[in-house]
Amino acid sequence: MRVLTKGNIALAEGAIQAGCRFYFGYPITPQNDIPEYLAKNLPKVGGTFIPAESEIASINMILGASASGARAMTSSSGPGISLMQEGISYLAGSELPAVIVNIMRIGPGLGGIAPTQGDYNQAVHGGGHGDYRNIVLAPASCQDMFDLAIKAFELADKYRNPTMILADAMVGQFQEACRLTPEKPVIIPDKPWALTGAQGRPAQFIKSLFLGPGEMEIHNLDLKKKYDTIQQNEVLYETRHLDDADIMIIAFGTPSRIAKTAIHLLREEGIKAGLLRPVTLFPFPANAINEYSKRIKKVLVVEMNTGQMLRDVQLSCTADTAVYFYGRPGGGIPFPDDIMREVKKIM
Amino acid sequence: MQAVFTRPKTLKDTPTHFCPGCTHGIAHRIVAEVIDELGIGEKTIAIPGVGCCVFLYNYLDIDVLEAPHGRAPACATGMKRANPGRIIFAYQGDGDMAAIGTSEVIHAANRGENITVLYINNTVYGMTGGQMAPTTLLGQHTTTTPYGRNFRNEGYPIRMAEMLATLEGVAYSTRVALHKPKYVMQAKKAVAKAFTMQINEMGFSMVEMLSTCNTNWRVSPTEAIDKIENEMIPYFPLGVFKERTGKDFL
Numbered sequence: 001m002r003v004l005t006k007g008n009i010a011l012a013e014g015a016i017q018a019g020c021r022f023y024f025g026y027p028i029t030p031q032n033d034i035p036e037y038l039a040k041n042l043p044k045v046g047g048t049f050i051p052a053e054s055e056i057a058s059i060n061m062i063l064g065a066s067a068s069g070a071r072a073m074t075s076s077s078g079p080g081i082s083l084m085q086e087g088i089s090y091l092a093g094s095e096l097p098a099v100i101v102n103i104m105r106i107g108p109g110l111g112g113i114a115p116t117q118g119d120y121n122q123a124v125h126g127g128g129h130g131d132y133r134n135i136v137l138a139p140a141s142c143q144d145m146f147d148l149a150i151k152a153f154e155l156a157d158k159y160r161n162p163t164m165i166l167a168d169a170m171v172g173q174f175q176e177a178c179r180l181t182p183e184k185p186v187i188i189p190d191k192p193w194a195l196t197g198a199q200g201r202p203a204q205f206i207k208s209l210f211l212g213p214g215e216m217e218i219h220n221l222d223l224k225k226k227y228d229t230i231q232q233n234e235v236l237y238e239t240r241h242l243d244d245a246d247i248m249i250i251a252f253g254t255p256s257r258i259a260k261t262a263i264h265l266l267r268e269e270g271i272k273a274g275l276l277r278p279v280t281l282f283p284f285p286a287n288a289i290n291e292y293s294k295r296i297k298k299v300l301v302v303e304m305n306t307g308q309m310l311r312d313v314q315l316s317c318t319a320d321t322a323v324y325f326y327g328r329p330g331g332g333i334p335f336p337d338d339i340m341r342e343v344k345k346i347m
Numbered sequence: 348m349q350a351v352f353t354r355p356k357t358l359k360d361t362p363t364h365f366c367p368g369c370t371h372g373i374a375h376r377i378v379a380e381v382i383d384e385l386g387i388g389e390k391t392i393a394i395p396g397v398g399c400c401v402f403l404y405n406y407l408d409i410d411v412l413e414a415p416h417g418r419a420p421a422c423a424t425g426m427k428r429a430n431p432g433r434i435i436f437a438y439q440g441d442g443d444m445a446a447i448g449t450s451e452v453i454h455a456a457n458r459g460e461n462i463t464v465l466y467i468n469n470t471v472y473g474m475t476g477g478q479m480a481p482t483t484l485l486g487q488h489t490t491t492t493p494y495g496r497n498f499r500n501e502g503y504p505i506r507m508a509e510m511l512a513t514l515e516g517v518a519y520s521t522r523v524a525l526h527k528p529k530y531v532m533q534a535k536k537a538v539a540k541a542f543t544m545q546i547n548e549m550g551f552s553m554v555e556m557l558s559t560c561n562t563n564w565r566v567s568p569t570e571a572i573d574k575i576e577n578e579m580i581p582y583f584p585l586g587v588f589k590e591r592t593g594k595d596f597l
Contacts, residue, residue: 064425207413
């Protein structure tokens, strides 16, 4: 059965069904539906909701709950996600699973609350200090919000790594018909590394400080190996009409939905356009894009920013591929007409 | 021959990184003795902050989580909520707790989190080389107050035990010292009381311990002991600032 649900609510319900029993967060628009839903519904399943004093406290409460072996989540936006970066770096360095949701708002600064994708670089290429990667999932629909919430916990636990769900406000606030049951049974793995008291086993610790000569290099190389495994095994993307396409549009989140309409209308006019939509932003579908670019020599990247994923696409395409960009930063949502106009300019 | 004084089971037999004359080791021993006496070693988890205290996992034979600078009370909150049957304590210095971590400790205390915070106050940032902390005494010379702390520029030393005692969620807030045997015995009683209150689910407990940092104070260990007696205690008075006697929650 499908129910009419808001993206943020679908995500929160997905988290509960994924076995998340701890949520810590601080209010910020446009993600408030998530904490409000969890404040109401987590206690019903024996979970804990704490309205934290700051995003800094939120992410560190996650760190403590995660170190105990629990599935824990926080959500925020813009400045709040910036404040969490220290904690996210610690989670990555300490190899602790956690799910962090960023329903993006426009920046820099206090910015605005309309849909945007300005935090791609922060989520995918850094944010906090040090040589680490977040797993980053990019939902484009209400159904994605539910399914990727469950996927995020699965990947976070599997790789003991922070996983970020990066969505624009359109995806968060939009209402759509949505299946609110998991596609497959949720399995929470054993966590023998968790700190639960040294009962019947030697004492253990979780840390990110390695001061001994060479220790930190070994640690970072181990992390790199893990990120390479993630890159190899966990890439997700969606394609549409690429088999006969003369131009490949690459977009994630809301622009990928708009691109689908544009592609439909372009094909009615005889222009063979197709779409590749990355679902995982890290790991990025670089190999898939490279393969398609061997045949499709024109690529248009559409983002709601000034060109952030664009760099990853440029690095992925073959050298003789022409990569074009259309971006609407700061709350401007492209219309199908805008994308069609850009495609026609190229073709 | 009967052993009359032995190493506590929870205190690992390992070389220490602490400077000669530092009282961190005394604090570690007190904590280890209390854990042994209460028989809670298999269910206690320590969360040290950043600074000289961070190496707690080298010294205590219990589970340990390293927290980001100042965030130990938030980490302890998450851990205690996920593991309510465990004894969780944060171990923080004065730079960690009274500067960068004030928000986290105040709100953990105000929520009445059933955790214990052990707070080592030695008036300086020790590990980074003796910079001014919020607890640095007026007139005290540090590497960042080379002319002595002046209230017109750096404000006043902050009294955390008194401040936290004003919060409803706090069950126990006390200040002890570690510079003489008499005070060490009182300090141990305070730590035992704090842990016992946590076992009895009475809410947030905090023990502030006045400690030496003779290296960064640029004095000998014996002069450092005198400084606690003559300079710190007059500004940071010892005593119990709040103590719940039962489960007298509001």
